[in-house]
Amino acid sequence: MNNPLLEKFDTPFESAPFTKIKNEHYKPAFEEAIELAKKEIDEITNNPENPTFENTIEAMELSGEKLGQISSIFFNLNSAETNDEMQKIAQEVSPSLSEFGNDVRLNEKLFERVKAVYEQKDSFNLTDEQAYLLEKKYKGFSRNGANLNNEDKEKLRDIDKQLSMLSLQFGQNVLAETNNFQLVITDEKDLKGLPDYAIEQAKADAEEKNITGWVITLQAPSFIPFMQYAENRELREKLFKANGLKAYQDNEYNNEENVKKIVALRHQRAQILGYFTHADYILEERMAKTPKTVLDFLNDLLAKAKPFAEKEIEELSKFAKEIDHIDVLQRWDHAYYAEKLKQKKFSLSEEELKPYFQLENVTQGAFDVATKLFGITFKEINTIDKYNDEVTTYEVLDKHGNFLSLLYADFFPRSGKRPGAWMTSFREASNINGNSKRPHISIVCNFTKPTKDTPSLLTFQEVTTLFHEFGHALHGMLPNTVYESLAGTNVYWDFVELPSQFFENYCYEPEALKLFAKHYKTGEIIPQELIEKVKASASFMEGFQTLRQLSFGLLDMSYHGNNDNNLDNLQVFEKDIFKQTDLYPEVENSMMSTSFSHIFQGGYSSGYYSYKWAEVLDADAFAFFQETGIFNPETAQKFYKLLSSGGTIEPMKLYEEFRGNKPTPDALLKRAGLAN
Template sequence: MAKNLLNQKFSTKYNTAPFSKIENSFYLEAFKKGIEDAKMEIDGITNNPATPTFKNTIEALDFSGEQLNRISSIFFNLNSAETNEEIQKIAQEVSPLLSEFSNDVTLNEALFKRVKAVYNAKDSLNLTTEQQTLLDKKYKGFSRNGANLPDEKKQELREIDKELSQLSLKFGENVLAETNKYELHITNEADLDGLPESAIEDAKQTAEQKEKEGWIITLQYPSYVPFMTYAKNRELRKKLSLAFASKGFNNDELDNQDIVLKIVKLRHKRANLLGYKTHAHFVLEERMAKNPETVTTFLNDLLEKAKPAAKQEFDKLTEFAKELDGIDQLQKWDASYYSEKLKQKLFDLDDEKLKPYFKLENVINGVFTIANKLFGLQFEEINDIDKYHNDVLTYKVTDTEGNYISIFYADFFPREGKRGGAWMTVYKPQYKKDGKNDRPHISIVCNFTKPTKNKPSLLTFNEVTTLFHEFGHALHGMLANTTYPSLSGTSVFWDFVELPSQVLENWCFEKEALELFATHYETGEVIPMDLIEKIKASATFNEGMQTLRQISFGLLDMSWHAGESPENISSVKAHELEAFKNTQLYPDVAENCMSTSFSHIFQGGYSSGYYSYKWAEVLDADAFEYFKEVGIFSKTVATKFKDNVLSQGGTEDPMVLYKRFRGKEPEPEALLKRAGLIEK
């Protein structure tokens, strides 16, 4: 029988994934073989008769399982970006196998004994900073995941981990299925009143694809957001809002309530088993914040500053809606609609005026130009490597000398097989081995407004900042320059990982940057100065409410993971209401539940970490202040940022890296000023 190509070194250009040649039937067998090979490598380390050293134990461990990691990256990235029932079924089969293998490694006594021997001798080993970090990380990887537990507790841990891996997959599958199954079918043209032409065209196209008359609005962001922002029909906004906010909360086969309760209880049990008070205590030990108390204090301090502003903004919005349409009580389905109307009134600015200046291709070129000005990167679109879908764009990234830096995949439009939101991911990490600097393969995945028959993809300003955000993560991956794969690129403390992404968003508000790419898609006219001024002026519009919303998500996350015991929680909805009580502006809607589709914390890696968006905002506002002091395209500051942050991955403590770049610790005032929450 022919060898499975997933278990071989790829014989492709740049060693990229041969997507078109991979059949779904390959995966299960490839995973089993990959696990078997990785186990043999682990056995090679534990059976080595030589005294444990950094090289034969710690380094060998970090480079083990390379092919298995590669298979996992390809498979799970596709499960997010281009999934189907077959892939989801395989995911449910392989997740327990991977969880079991992971436990086999961390609970391997002979292996831990060797790691511990090296760790105990660390002061005499003359290690580099990166090696010290790796040693510390490997040791903690064992000690924090059960290596010191007695055998019966190790077995219990294995069972918990296996169940958790399956539950989070099921959670995500349910959210995706809920998103895909709903459609608001409109047959009366009057119900489209207020919608921009592009949104109407998109709804028409969706209906045609589904072989229906009229127009179809879906729960995909590029369809959902314009409807909620512009549709005059309040009843239909309500209908769509209820569908969107009740995903996983309909007491049917796609319900996530029990899954949420099981996940939080299992996480708590796991933390207790390992000697931690809560899941949050376990997670935050390896974050800049260090413990739940710091996070809660941080969020509540921000809440104190943001709440008065948010309350004021909400009252103004309420007053405006009453004046305009006689609305007595603002509801959640009114939020985007009246915010947009008020923004138009105050700033004479709306997305429809801006969108013609943000053709997707121009924004892509803009972000590439900015990366070139700051970091000397060049992007060349290439068509000689495989892609997993026709929508995907592929680029070769080089430096000013023409040296190969990275492969970059970009996937921008919604599909049935793609989960919502936007993210950056890695198909192959960067590392140095045998004298060679092996370069990474990086990808960003978004859900932007599609081109229609008559118009190219024109982005909302929010989509522009999203593209810059994900591209900031991509730069972190592309510019990685570390020795060890597990410390490379975005492998950093979770509350530091958002710094590169969030700092890049700042360029979207600067005249010097916008003039590089914001040109009218029909006339080629550069975005007028008055629109740039309005973008800047409106940047802090309703920022108090926005901040309150982010804080509420952070507090909800902490309420699930830092509380005494989730055993006593019987109602997801009641628990959520309690968590939201200090941040609530709109009346509660009985049919809605945030937690049942809160994929960041129940499917992604943000459990006990959602606060990090706000935490990193403190860092990014302070970092951008530095750029502004010297010049937003300052090579000096950009080089310091690249050398001390982007290229360093997780090789050192993030605060040490940040201070090396900035010369001091970050000041929260920069964020509060930028948000307009304190005087400049």
């Protein structure tokens, strides 16, 4: 059988031949690619020549290319375009991949070669990037068990295999629970308050499922407008509680045991490797360095934000009582009354804004901001194979017209796509021995779909989400690095959110908004009056939103930063952590942990704090642009250097090169309205 995954991609830019790839190709491709990668590692290990940077470190960097290519295609599609068969394949191949990874990391002979190069590094005349790569490779071995005895190495192998399976199962359960719930509405009066676009979407979802009436789901473009606008309080409560029950019900998709096992195994792994907790292990390779630094950071922000949040909820409660006689404001009331209060205070509603944010215009706006800053351009092309017809593909060129990257944009919810929004890559950048490979980057979101009568119109939150993921994409598309493992977003986890959150700032700037915020019917640019309202409302409920983010960071650190947790009852454990940030009555039989994909499926364990950490960086960085001009070419060139350097320089050093000094939280507190 010809297997397109194992052949050279004879396609434009060597892009993935998605339409040729069938499910039956994956498993044999993985098996052959693992064998090929093993041979490449054996050649390095058994090389009779003395270890050098080129024949050991660089050779390792070049090994496993085919396996990496297949893995990126399969696991990206398993998130964006999955099905039962793919999920089964993921369960089958993950243990083999975990085992191969450990075969490399625990290979004593290979580590001896790496160690020999590391100990002689001063004699090799290495570039700064080569020295950084050597440091990373050496640490990769020492931090992952190379110095362990054989018994502990076997324990580590078993733990890693279990963790890879549990993480997959966790994600599959969340996706199943998200897809399985639907709120069917048959009485039109239950739609009261919903804007036309949300009603149209609910009708389209019903038609897609052959249901009479309207369907509300747990997908963000359906869930959020209903919680924000639906006047029927009982249905808001029902939807809210359904969301809180994701993977926490008495069925096959319950994630409680998965959470307990993942936390316990991560802790065991850290202890075997000589660390006090999983957080100590993870944070050693982060800007924050220690759990104490993270907790001090989170608790300091909590102390500053909580008084503001309490005042916000007090005001909201009075407002809800005043207009609707609500005696006790509940969690399912928050978005609804916050939207109404926002309208009252700023004469601004999402419904008023949405006509100015047609998806195609916002996408082009993100491109235009990048063009004004860095001179790069984006050209839609139709010669690139896609994994779904909804995907749009772009060729990205630098200011001299040279090819920089491919960009895939996948914007709408599907049953095979996990919730949320993310940036990923099908190929990373590298330039070893003059063999330049440019990246293939993808943005995946779950935005409001177009209907028969209306194009996709984004909420302002969706606008900032698109800019956020585009910031990540730029980080991935602009590398000027030699080695793939140091390119793009391969940076410390608490630094990776800087470019994404930095780009969100442009959504509030009149000079940027005028590039893309145009009424979808009239073409009229968003009025200055509306822009002022957007800016004025930017810090609305920011105290509450800050507390919400801090609660997730504290929960993450509680799971991973302690070695004496009692996890017999996850709900009790979670509620205890949330006590310090909760401003609403407790909801019985509700759980966040069982669908906390960031830390139990994604890569954010002991790292959720990084969103707030990076907010300090992004606010400080954008303050620099505001001082010099938000499209100032000299400042933009400095930021381009930061983006294009990837992980070749220590993040704080890189930031200081850009800014001229270390960041302070002052700009963040001022922007968020949390400074007196």
